[in-house]
Amino acid sequence: MESYDVVIIGAGHNGLVCASYLLKAGYTVLLLEARSVPGGAATTEEALRDEAPGFKFNLCAIDHEFIHLGPVVEELELQKYGLEYLFCDPVVFCPHPDGKYFLGHQSIEKTCAEIARYSDRDAQKYAEFTDYWQRVTSAIAPLFNAPPQSIVDILGNYRLENLQNALSVVGGVNKTLDWLRNMITSPEDILNEWFDSEFLKAPLARLAAELGTPPSQKTTAIGAMMMSLRHNPGMARPKGGTGALTQALLKLVKSKGGVVLCDQPVQQVLIDDNHRAVGVKVLGGKEYRANKGVISNIDAQRLFLQMVDSSALDSADPNLEERLKRRIVNNNETILKIDCALSEVPRFEAFNHQDEYLIGTVLIADSVAHVEQAHALAQMGQIPDSDPSLYLDVPTVLDPSMAPFGKHTLWIEFFAPYQIAGAEGTGFNGTGWTDELKNKVADRVIDKLADYAPNIKQAIIARRVESPAELGARLGADKGNYYHIDMTLDQMIFLRPLPEIANYTTPIKGLFLTGAGTHPGGSISGMPGRNCARVFMNSQQPFSHKVKDLINYLKSVV
Ligand SMILES: Cc1cc2nc3c(=O)[nH]c(=O)nc-3n(C[C@H](O)[C@H](O)[C@H](O)COP(=O)(O)OP(=O)(O)OC[C@H]3O[C@@H](n4cnc5c(N)ncnc54)[C@H](O)[C@@H]3O)c2cc1C
Numbered sequence: 001m002e003s004y005d006v007v008i009i010g011a012g013h014n015g016l017v018c019a020s021y022l023l024k025a026g027y028t029v030l031l032l033e034a035r036s037v038p039g040g041a042a043t044t045e046e047a048l049r050d051e052a053p054g055f056k057f058n059l060c061a062i063d064h065e066f067i068h069l070g071p072v073v074e075e076l077e078l079q080k081y082g083l084e085y086l087f088c089d090p091v092v093f094c095p096h097p098d099g100k101y102f103l104g105h106q107s108i109e110k111t112c113a114e115i116a117r118y119s120d121r122d123a124q125k126y127a128e129f130t131d132y133w134q135r136v137t138s139a140i141a142p143l144f145n146a147p148p149q150s151i152v153d154i155l156g157n158y159r160l161e162n163l164q165n166a167l168s169v170v171g172g173v174n175k176t177l178d179w180l181r182n183m184i185t186s187p188e189d190i191l192n193e194w195f196d197s198e199f200l201k202a203p204l205a206r207l208a209a210e211l212g213t214p215p216s217q218k219t220t221a222i223g224a225m226m227m228s229l230r231h232n233p234g235m236a237r238p239k240g241g242t243g244a245l246t247q248a249l250l251k252l253v254k255s256k257g258g259v260v261l262c263d264q265p266v267q268q269v270l271i272d273d274n275h276r277a278v279g280v281k282v283l284g285g286k287e288y289r290a291n292k293g294v295i296s297n298i299d300a301q302r303l304f305l306q307m308v309d310s311s312a313l314d315s316a317d318p319n320l321e322e323r324l325k326r327r328i329v330n331n332n333e334t335i336l337k338i339d340c341a342l343s344e345v346p347r348f349e350a351f352n353h354q355d356e357y358l359i360g361t362v363l364i365a366d367s368v369a370h371v372e373q374a375h376a377l378a379q380m381g382q383i384p385d386s387d388p389s390l391y392l393d394v395p396t397v398l399d400p401s402m403a404p405f406g407k408h409t410l411w412i413e414f415f416a417p418y419q420i421a422g423a424e425g426t427g428f429n430g431t432g433w434t435d436e437l438k439n440k441v442a443d444r445v446i447d448k449l450a451d452y453a454p455n456i457k458q459a460i461i462a463r464r465v466e467s468p469a470e471l472g473a474r475l476g477a478d479k480g481n482y483y484h485i486d487m488t489l490d491q492m493i494f495l496r497p498l499p500e501i502a503n504y505t506t507p508i509k510g511l512f513l514t515g516a517g518t519h520p521g522g523s524i525s526g527m528p529g530r531n532c533a534r535v536f537m538n539s540q541q542p543f544s545h546k547v548k549d550l551i552n553y554l555k556s557v558v
Contacts, residue, residue: 003289004030004259006536007280009266009307010297010476012040014515016249017529018295018536020076023256025537030288031258032280034265034476038250040297041475041482042524044241044402051462052341054404058242059337059466060475060482062393062411063088063361065226066525067245068233069137070145075530076252083248084239086398091230091360094203095351095452102203103357108231115200122197129194132169133228136179139166144520147531148494149503150538183489187223188215188368198367203227205372206365206389209415211487212333214375215368219489235360239399242524265476269294269303269511271312277511280307293510293536297529298476299484299517300497300506301328308508316507317500328497329488332419333378334468334480338412338442341461345394345408346453358397364390364448374415381421385444390414392449407461414445418468418479428469438467483522484515493519504532505539512536 006022008015011033019029037043041060048055064085067073073083092104103114108130116123142157158166170176182190187208191201205215208223215223229235238244253260270279270287277294281287296303301324304313313321346362347353365371366389374389396408403409423432442465450456472480485497494502496519504512504519514532516522 001279001287001289002030003279003291004028005290005292006030006295007032007288007290008295008297009269009280009303010034010040010515011038011260011262012297012515013042013246013249013524013526014529014532015040015295015297016246016253017072017076017526018297018514018533019258020249020252020256021530021533022536023253023258024076025533027292029253029258030290031253031260032264032266032282032288033260033262035474036262038260038262039243039246042242042246044243047339047464048341048462055341055407055409056241056243056402057339057409057464058395058411059339060471061242061524062237062395063235064237064242064245064524065229065233065235066144066523066527068236069141069229070525070527070530072526072530076249078245078248078252081248081251081255083244085236086239087234087236088230088360088398089234090357091235092203092207092227092363093348093357093360094199094206094363094365095348096199096202097366098199099350100199101348101351102199104203104227104230104360106231106234111231115197118199119197122195122200125194126200129224130228130231133225134232135165135169136182136222137225137228138162139169143493144525144527145531147503147535148496148519150535153534182221184219185221186216186218187221188372190221190224191215191368202365202367202371203363205368206363206391209371209375210391212331212375212415212481212483213486213488214372214379216372216376217488222489230360237395237398239401241395241399241402245524266307268309269307269508271309271508274509275312275316276509290510292540293512295512295514295532295536297515299478299481299515300324300501300513301330301478301485302476303513304506308511312508320498320500320507323498323500329486329491330479330481331379331486332381332417332479333375333415334418334482335471336414336416336438336441336445336468337466337471338410338414338445338463340410340412340463341403342394342408342410342459343461344455344459345397346410346449346456346459348453351452355397358394360393362390362392362394364388364392364452378415378417381417381419383416383420383441385414385416385441388414388445388448390445390449408459410456410460412445412449414441416441416468418472418481428467429473431467431469433467433469438465482516484517487521492521496521504528504535
């Protein structure tokens with residue numbers, strides 16, 4: 001049997017980040033990936049090779065913000081392995097039905113000047129609002145970059161600036177209570193409190209709803225942070241597409257002797273008589289031995305309920321199976337993904353079209369109510385396609401290398417239900433989705449875009465439409481949830497995915513968790529991978545690791 005120190009289930013970007021840290025520390029690592037390409041929701045693929053050769057598509061993630069809130073890119077020196085980030089500016093363009101438009105630049109001042117064309121009050125409020133969320137971000141980012149139950153790690157991440165910002169947010173009883181209220185209220189309430197103009201509130205609500213919840217949902221107001229992140233640290237895309245991040249990680253992993261095997265879906269975690277994870281078995285029966293640990297890049301529900309023998313789980317923690325089944329919330333909302341090869345960019349002629357407006361994200365969000373409908377209906381199993389709200393990018397404006405000369409690509413994210421209500425047991429995997437339905441919905445989405453960019457239909461050379469059911473199957477994600485589990489406050493930090501398995505460890509010795517379903521959650525950040533690697537290494541050499549940490553911390557503050 002092939003044997004390694006660590007076997008990682010899944011080569012998503014978090015699995016690869018985790019592997020990179022472990023390899024750098026001298027462990028031998030094997031990553032087993034179910035798909036024929038590694039990267040999970042972080043790939044760039046020539047997905048329309050027959051109809052539109054030479055066009056490269058980000059099949060999932062495209063806009064990277066959270067990774068710039070942590071040290072992964074610098075610590076792993078990913079630029080040495082070919083990663084180059086291109087920062088977007090402008091960062092958001094949202095045309096409004098009344099002819100106004102919101103144009104967000106990386107500079108707050110320039111953004112305020114755009115808002116002031118329509119409302120001086122909202123422009124001034126925008127500066128204050130952004131300042132508040134940037135201070136909140138600075139106060140909590142150190143928590144993102146540490147295992148959530150490791151006080152020493154968390155405290156060690158705080159620098160003077162973070163502490164000052166934390167004090168400015170929670171210094172004093174009233175400020176603290178106000179901050180608490182902001183954490184438990186909804187994006188809609190926060191936006192109504194600060195702003196008057198719909199042309200501004202609608203795109204901010206649309207970005208907040210990227211958490212996968214409607215803007216009215218209480219406890220998700222932190223989604224307001226999504227726009228402030230685009231100012232600082234900024235929003236960037238790897239040159240060549242998101243897959244370039246995966247490629248850089250792969251180069252690093254391989255250069256350190258790591259092994260990545262594709263088309264190897266893991267079926268079972270092997271657990272010995274001492275209740276310790278000692279390896280995995282893949283489809284076809286081959287087994288791989290893990291001498292020091294097995295790390296899962298897939299969600300806890302699939303891991304424990306499908307890959308761990310139930311008697312082993314029961315003897316490790318008799319309550320865990322029930323809690324995984326019933327306590328974890330994974331709502332019904334996911335994405336219908338549309339990728340198009342274009343002969344020219346969509347032109348927003350009625351909105352002072354400039355190609356540079358398309359460098360960042362284009363949002364079709366007519367009002368907060370429009371965004372509400374897009375997410376609330378999806379959660380109820382209905383397709384919100386009577387008046388679609390969209391998040392789209394034209395990546396080739398920033399990075400022409402992703403299409404043949406002069407041509408473009410279009411990336412559209414349309415929130416949609418995984419399971420269509422009333423269609424249970426039909427279509428792909430019983431979800432109700434069929435080829436005919438997904439194409440009908442895609443036509444409506446393109447029709448809506450054509451209301452703003454009338455040239456879009458004749459610009460499409462070819463398109464690829466992936467239903468939520470197909471996306472879920474491709475990613476191996478439960479109900480197509482690309483955050484593995486919901487990103488609501490009740491499942492964050494030391495509650496993610498459940499308190500007893502929130503620190504990347506599990507009741508089964510030698511079995512660890514990483515990935516979007518662990519702290520601090522989904523999106524391209526690499527933080528779950530890095531944090532998990534820390535916990536794993538700590539479990540191997542607890543004392544020497546702590547001493548090394550202490551020395552590093554003292555060096556950094558002196
Ligand atoms: C359409 C879409 C758009 C998105 N846009 C953005 C964006 O713009 N910005 C952003 O920050 N985030 C975005 N996200 C979210 C982000 O991509 C994910 O949250 C993130 O990539 C998750 O990374 P991960 O490594 O934790 O997990 P994953 O990428 O899900 O990786 C898990 C890996 O495990 C593999 N696997 C599954 N089962 C098995 C098995 N049995 N055996 C072996 N391997 C297995 C999978 O194939 C996969 O490679 C988007 C997601 C989607 C779907």
